[in-house]
Amino acid sequence: MKKQTPQHTTATEARSGMAETGRQPTPLQAQVLLAARRRCDDMGDGQAARDQMKHEVLQTPAELLPDLLTALSTARITRTDLFHPTTTNRKECNP
Secondary structure (H helix, E strand, C coil): CCCCCCCCCCHHHHHHHHHHHCCCCCHHHHHHHHHHHHHHHHHCCCHHHHHHHHHHHHHCCHHHHHHHHHHHHCCCCCHHHHHCCCCCCCCCCCC
16 A cells, blocks of 8 residues: 655644534534544545544544543654664663
8 A cells, every 4th residue: 555645734624624514613623633634644544544533533522532632642652662762771780
């Protein structure tokens, strides 16, 4: 499968997708949609995956949106991070 180039999304573009449902997103929904689109950009997702992500965000109950925003906004761990840790567990010598 060919990797797609990232398509960066603005908050306005994230909100514009709400026109399909006939209602305006809440400010929190707009933030989550933007974070979801950025995560899709990072992953190189295709249009079907992006549409599914948007649908799932819009179906998420309001009380779960803060947690979803946190999950989508945190830094991802890449596979190379597993093989090249940034910290070491070196024991210090005691004389």
